[in-house]
Amino acid sequence: xxxxxxxxxxxxxxxxxxxxxxxxxxxxxxxxxxxxxxxxxxxxxxxxxxxxxxxxxxxxxxxxxxxxxxxxxxxxxxxxxxxxxxxxxxxxxxxxxxxxxxxxxxxxxxx
Amino acid sequence: xxxxxxxxxxxxxxxxxxxxxxxxxxxxxxxxxxxxxxxxxxxxxxxxxxxxxxxxxxxxxxxxxxxxxxxxxxxxxxxxxxxxxxxxxxxxxxxxxxxxxxxxxxxxxxx
Numbered sequence: 001x002x003x004x005x006x007x008x009x010x011x012x013x014x015x016x017x018x019x020x021x022x023x024x025x026x027x028x029x030x031x032x033x034x035x036x037x038x039x040x041x042x043x044x045x046x047x048x049x050x051x052x053x054x055x056x057x058x059x060x061x062x063x064x065x066x067x068x069x070x071x072x073x074x075x076x077x078x079x080x081x082x083x084x085x086x087x088x089x090x091x092x093x094x095x096x097x098x099x100x101x102x103x104x105x106x107x108x109x110x111x
Numbered sequence: 112x113x114x115x116x117x118x119x120x121x122x123x124x125x126x127x128x129x130x131x132x133x134x135x136x137x138x139x140x141x142x143x144x145x146x147x148x149x150x151x152x153x154x155x156x157x158x159x160x161x162x163x164x165x166x167x168x169x170x171x172x173x174x175x176x177x178x179x180x181x182x183x184x185x186x187x188x189x190x191x192x193x194x195x196x197x198x199x200x201x202x203x204x205x206x207x208x209x210x211x212x213x214x215x216x217x218x219x220x221x222x
Contacts, residue, residue: 004154033210042212042214042215043155043200043212043215045210045212048210055208056208056209056210091154091155093154098143098145098160098204099145099157099160100155100157100202101157102153102154102155103154104153104154105152105153105154
Protein backbone atom coordinates (compact mmCIF):
# COMPACT_ATOMS: atom_id res chain seq x y z
CA UNK A 1 0.00 0.00 0.00
CA UNK A 2 1.26 3.50 -0.79
CA UNK A 3 0.20 4.83 2.56
CA UNK A 4 -1.85 7.96 3.09
CA UNK A 5 -1.54 10.30 0.12
CA UNK A 6 -1.89 14.04 0.46
CA UNK A 7 -1.84 16.76 -2.15
CA UNK A 8 -0.51 19.24 -2.69
CA UNK A 9 2.66 18.83 -0.65
CA UNK A 10 3.26 22.57 -0.62
CA UNK A 11 0.86 25.43 -1.16
CA UNK A 12 1.60 29.14 -1.21
CA UNK A 13 -1.37 31.43 -1.58
CA UNK A 14 -2.45 34.95 -0.88
CA UNK A 15 -4.78 36.00 1.88
CA UNK A 16 -8.41 35.72 0.86
CA UNK A 17 -7.89 32.88 -1.58
CA UNK A 18 -9.57 29.51 -1.30
CA UNK A 19 -7.35 26.57 -0.42
CA UNK A 20 -8.29 22.92 -0.90
CA UNK A 21 -6.24 20.13 0.60
CA UNK A 22 -6.79 16.56 -0.50
CA UNK A 23 -6.30 13.20 1.14
CA UNK A 24 -6.52 9.58 0.05
CA UNK A 25 -6.56 7.25 3.06
CA UNK A 26 -5.19 3.75 3.21
CA UNK A 27 -7.60 1.31 1.66
CA UNK A 28 -9.68 -0.52 4.26
CA UNK A 29 -9.26 2.07 6.98
CA UNK A 30 -12.57 3.34 8.29
CA UNK A 31 -11.37 6.42 10.15
CA UNK A 32 -9.88 9.59 8.72
CA UNK A 33 -8.40 12.50 10.63
CA UNK A 34 -7.35 16.03 9.70
CA UNK A 35 -4.72 17.73 11.84
CA UNK A 36 -2.92 21.05 11.86
CA UNK A 37 0.55 21.44 13.32
CA UNK A 38 2.44 24.60 14.20
CA UNK A 39 5.41 25.25 16.44
CA UNK A 40 3.28 27.29 18.80
CA UNK A 41 0.25 25.02 19.13
CA UNK A 42 1.63 21.59 18.33
CA UNK A 43 -0.58 18.93 16.74
CA UNK A 44 -4.24 19.91 16.74
CA UNK A 45 -7.09 17.65 15.68
CA UNK A 46 -9.43 19.54 13.37
CA UNK A 47 -11.99 16.88 12.48
CA UNK A 48 -12.32 13.16 12.17
CA UNK A 49 -14.59 10.89 10.20
CA UNK A 50 -15.68 7.34 10.84
CA UNK A 51 -17.14 5.45 7.88
CA UNK A 52 -17.28 8.75 5.99
CA UNK A 53 -19.39 10.42 8.69
CA UNK A 54 -17.98 13.39 10.65
CA UNK A 55 -17.74 12.37 14.30
CA UNK A 56 -16.06 15.33 15.94
CA UNK A 57 -15.47 18.68 14.28
CA UNK A 58 -15.00 20.65 17.48
CA UNK A 59 -11.43 21.39 16.48
CA UNK A 60 -12.36 23.21 13.30
CA UNK A 61 -11.28 26.78 14.01
CA UNK A 62 -14.19 28.62 12.48
CA UNK A 63 -16.62 28.71 9.60
CA UNK A 64 -13.82 29.36 7.15
CA UNK A 65 -12.82 25.71 7.50
CA UNK A 66 -14.85 22.86 6.07
CA UNK A 67 -14.14 19.19 5.46
CA UNK A 68 -15.86 16.56 3.40
CA UNK A 69 -15.52 12.86 2.85
CA UNK A 70 -17.71 11.93 -0.10
CA UNK A 71 -16.47 8.34 -0.17
CA UNK A 72 -14.13 5.97 1.63
CA UNK A 73 -11.16 6.84 -0.53
CA UNK A 74 -11.16 10.62 -0.60
CA UNK A 75 -11.43 13.61 1.70
CA UNK A 76 -10.93 17.35 1.35
CA UNK A 77 -10.21 20.16 3.77
CA UNK A 78 -11.13 23.57 2.48
CA UNK A 79 -10.22 27.00 3.82
CA UNK A 80 -12.18 29.92 2.44
CA UNK A 81 -11.09 32.65 2.73
CA UNK A 82 -7.56 31.86 3.85
CA UNK A 83 -5.67 34.05 6.32
CA UNK A 84 -1.97 34.29 7.24
CA UNK A 85 -2.66 32.65 10.62
CA UNK A 86 -3.75 29.52 8.76
CA UNK A 87 -0.14 28.92 7.75
CA UNK A 88 0.82 25.52 9.12
CA UNK A 89 1.44 21.92 8.16
CA UNK A 90 -1.81 20.04 7.65
CA UNK A 91 -1.75 16.30 8.13
CA UNK A 92 -4.27 13.71 7.11
CA UNK A 93 -4.24 10.37 8.91
CA UNK A 94 -6.24 7.21 8.49
CA UNK A 95 -6.78 4.40 10.92
CA UNK A 96 -8.41 1.11 11.57
CA UNK A 97 -9.42 0.26 15.12
CA UNK A 98 -6.82 2.04 17.18
CA UNK A 99 -3.66 3.31 15.52
CA UNK A 100 -3.30 6.14 13.05
CA UNK A 101 -1.18 6.34 9.92
CA UNK A 102 -0.18 9.80 8.85
CA UNK A 103 0.38 11.22 5.43
CA UNK A 104 3.38 13.39 4.55
CA UNK A 105 1.46 16.59 5.17
CA UNK A 106 0.71 19.74 3.21
CA UNK A 107 2.81 22.75 4.09
CA UNK A 108 0.57 25.79 3.68
CA UNK A 109 1.82 29.36 3.57
CA UNK A 110 -0.70 32.15 3.34
CA UNK A 111 0.85 35.51 2.48
CA UNK B 112 -11.28 17.23 30.69
CA UNK B 113 -8.42 14.85 30.08
CA UNK B 114 -5.01 16.40 29.44
CA UNK B 115 -1.68 14.94 28.45
CA UNK B 116 1.55 16.35 29.80
CA UNK B 117 4.95 15.65 28.33
CA UNK B 118 8.22 17.28 29.21
CA UNK B 119 8.52 20.25 26.87
CA UNK B 120 12.26 20.53 27.33
CA UNK B 121 14.51 18.59 24.99
CA UNK B 122 16.11 15.49 26.45
CA UNK B 123 19.80 15.05 25.71
CA UNK B 124 21.17 11.52 26.08
CA UNK B 125 24.58 10.05 25.36
CA UNK B 126 24.66 7.35 22.70
CA UNK B 127 24.40 3.88 24.18
CA UNK B 128 22.48 5.00 27.26
CA UNK B 129 18.81 4.45 27.96
CA UNK B 130 16.47 7.32 27.16
CA UNK B 131 13.31 7.61 29.24
CA UNK B 132 10.41 9.86 28.28
CA UNK B 133 7.37 10.59 30.43
CA UNK B 134 3.70 11.00 29.61
CA UNK B 135 1.32 12.03 32.39
CA UNK B 136 -2.44 12.21 32.11
CA UNK B 137 -4.65 14.17 34.43
CA UNK B 138 -7.94 12.34 34.87
CA UNK B 139 -9.23 8.83 34.45
CA UNK B 140 -7.11 6.10 32.93
CA UNK B 141 -7.61 5.71 29.20
CA UNK B 142 -8.36 2.31 27.78
CA UNK B 143 -5.03 2.45 25.97
CA UNK B 144 -2.16 4.82 25.38
CA UNK B 145 0.03 5.13 22.30
CA UNK B 146 3.48 6.46 21.51
CA UNK B 147 4.43 7.99 18.16
CA UNK B 148 7.68 9.25 16.70
CA UNK B 149 7.88 12.36 14.55
CA UNK B 150 10.88 13.39 12.49
CA UNK B 151 11.22 16.96 11.16
CA UNK B 152 9.08 17.55 8.10
CA UNK B 153 7.22 14.26 8.45
CA UNK B 154 4.04 12.99 10.00
CA UNK B 155 4.02 11.04 13.26
CA UNK B 156 4.68 7.31 13.02
CA UNK B 157 3.07 4.79 15.37
CA UNK B 158 5.47 2.93 17.65
CA UNK B 159 3.68 1.16 20.48
CA UNK B 160 0.27 0.78 22.09
CA UNK B 161 -0.24 -0.29 25.69
CA UNK B 162 -3.58 -1.13 27.23
CA UNK B 163 -4.87 -0.23 30.66
CA UNK B 164 -4.52 -3.79 31.91
CA UNK B 165 -0.94 -4.15 30.66
CA UNK B 166 2.00 -3.10 32.77
CA UNK B 167 4.64 -3.27 30.10
CA UNK B 168 5.03 -3.69 26.35
CA UNK B 169 8.25 -4.23 24.42
CA UNK B 170 9.34 -3.95 20.81
CA UNK B 171 12.99 -4.45 20.02
CA UNK B 172 14.85 -1.66 21.91
CA UNK B 173 11.63 0.05 22.92
CA UNK B 174 9.72 -0.47 26.13
CA UNK B 175 6.55 1.21 27.36
CA UNK B 176 5.07 1.02 30.83
CA UNK B 177 1.65 2.07 32.06
CA UNK B 178 1.08 2.93 35.72
CA UNK B 179 -2.58 3.73 36.37
CA UNK B 180 -1.83 4.63 39.99
CA UNK B 181 0.63 7.31 39.00
CA UNK B 182 -1.38 8.17 35.88
CA UNK B 183 1.78 7.87 33.91
CA UNK B 184 3.38 6.08 30.98
CA UNK B 185 7.12 5.81 30.52
CA UNK B 186 8.77 5.24 27.16
CA UNK B 187 12.27 3.76 27.17
CA UNK B 188 14.79 3.40 24.37
CA UNK B 189 17.68 1.18 25.36
CA UNK B 190 21.11 1.31 23.72
CA UNK B 191 20.12 4.63 22.19
CA UNK B 192 21.53 5.69 18.83
CA UNK B 193 21.75 9.07 17.08
CA UNK B 194 19.09 7.78 14.66
CA UNK B 195 16.66 7.68 17.59
CA UNK B 196 16.76 11.48 17.74
CA UNK B 197 13.24 12.73 17.06
CA UNK B 198 10.18 14.09 18.82
CA UNK B 199 8.11 11.50 20.65
CA UNK B 200 4.39 12.04 21.13
CA UNK B 201 2.00 10.45 23.56
CA UNK B 202 -1.63 9.92 22.54
CA UNK B 203 -4.83 8.71 24.21
CA UNK B 204 -8.44 8.34 23.27
CA UNK B 205 -10.74 8.88 26.21
CA UNK B 206 -14.15 7.34 26.87
CA UNK B 207 -15.88 10.32 25.26
CA UNK B 208 -14.03 9.64 22.00
CA UNK B 209 -11.88 12.68 22.54
CA UNK B 210 -8.51 12.28 20.87
CA UNK B 211 -5.78 13.84 22.95
CA UNK B 212 -2.16 14.36 21.95
CA UNK B 213 0.72 15.44 24.10
CA UNK B 214 2.93 18.28 22.89
CA UNK B 215 5.82 15.87 22.46
CA UNK B 216 9.33 15.64 23.85
CA UNK B 217 12.32 16.21 21.62
CA UNK B 218 14.98 13.57 22.14
CA UNK B 219 18.58 14.23 21.10
CA UNK B 220 21.07 11.37 21.16
CA UNK B 221 24.62 12.62 21.13
CA UNK B 222 27.38 10.47 19.59
